[in-house]
Amino acid sequence: MVFAASVHALGAWGEGRMTSPLRPDWDAEAMAEASPMARFDAGWYRSVAKEGYSWDAARGVGNVMLFPLYPLLWRPLWWAGVPLFWAGLLLAHLAFFAAVALLAAYAAREWGEGNPRDAVVALLAFPWAFYLLAPYAESLFLALALGVFAAARRRRWVLVALLGLLAGLTRIHALALVPPLLWFAWREARGGGPEARRSPLLAGAAALAPVCGVAAYFAWLAARFGDPLLYFHAQRSGWARAPGLSGLGRSLGLIGENLRERGLLHLGPAVDLLAVVFLVVAAVWCFRRGAAAEGLYVAAGALLVVGSGSLLAAGRYALVLFPIARSLLALRRRPVLWYGYLAGALLLQAYLVVRFVNNLWVA
16 A cells, blocks of 8 residues: 555656656547556557557557457446546556465465565565556556466466466466466376376366467457457567567667767666566576476566567566566565665666656656
8 A cells, every 4th residue: 555655646746847748649538537657558558448459550550469358347447437547547456456465475375485575565666566556457467477376386277277368368478377387287297196187187278378368369360350460560560579589689789879879877778688687587596496487487478578579668577577576585684685675676666657657768
């Protein structure tokens, strides 16, 4: 509650504080109902919720780069009279509180390292954590991912399949859940016991549920627009994303270009790269601690970012890879590093919030 109130208070204070803010190209109704946290992709989510999917092939413009579950959940609230942006904000907050509760419970049960509240603090201090309170799909996906892991630890494979399918309908990053779920299925097969003939097959089938969710959206795109790969085409036209490793080289080049032409205060590409490096370190740390499933999740998430053709917004994508909180907990043993992380991360988050509410790009 304190974190949510602080982010919204900072956003309300920071709105209009920066010079020459960009204005979103939204209609008057959207502008009137937008809270300070409704920015950038929130407008695309709103368009899906209100009008459905659209794609202008001639201009390469549309909202098909967003997966359907989160914006479609806005509609019942909208039909009940809640303005669309506020419906999205309400859903994001409900998912946020669910994710916080799930993370605390998971940390207490599975990590056993210090106070589970510290795991929550570590994640909420992460500079991009404010996205969990914006009309974005991050909080919903984080809650689903935590639910998948918690259900898999308890060998509740039907629930794993259901949550994994919903995650696949929320973000393409649900594909990062497949490697850890396959690891759980492999461990189930090795376990033997009276259910040895059925449980490994059920676990293996559940591991593929996120793929089914993603494939279902692609199949719908094929049926509606005649192109099952339209998601990738929209990503390419909107954000220069195309599957491959070109984004890594381009980001490295942009770091030098920004420093030469714009100065030391324009480190966006460098921050993106640092976020990916942090994910690699967090994955290695998880593996070294024997947390194979969590390490696989973080590593797969990092590969999806690197392989997307652009490192843009890598910090936001890292946010939903919740085992990073476990690696950050290692700093707790050294108070200077722990409080240094909290102070530095929260200051950066405050700066990013002020930029975000002023429609200045936050990667």
